[in-house]
Amino acid sequence: MKTVTYSVPAINCMHCVHTIQTEVADLVGVQSVKADAATKKVDIIFGDPASEEKIKALLAEINYPVAA
Numbered sequence: 129m130k131t132v133t134y135s136v137p138a139i140n141c142m143h144c145v146h147t148i149q150t151e152v153a154d155l156v157g158v159q160s161v162k163a164d165a166a167t168k169k170v171d172i173i174f175g176d177p178a179s180e181e182k183i184k185a186l187l188a189e190i191n192y193p194v195a196a
């Protein structure tokens with residue numbers, strides 16, 4: 129298992145939090161996802177077959193791209 133924290137500036141309300149948590153949790157291999165509207169950060173715990181590339185691609189796809 130791997131833990132990552134991403135900065136996602138587009139998070140600004142509980143709806144964003146809910147969307148991100150629901151979508152990322154659907155990725156196979158993701159064990160936990162916690163988004164925070166105050167800090168605009170997303171904590172994710174995952175293992176195979178999920179990967180940082182897949183998670184970042186998904187976040188970009190749903191219009192919550194990870195800050196570089």
Ligand SMILES: [Cu+2]
Nearest residue numbers: 140141143144
């Ligand atoms: Cu929102």
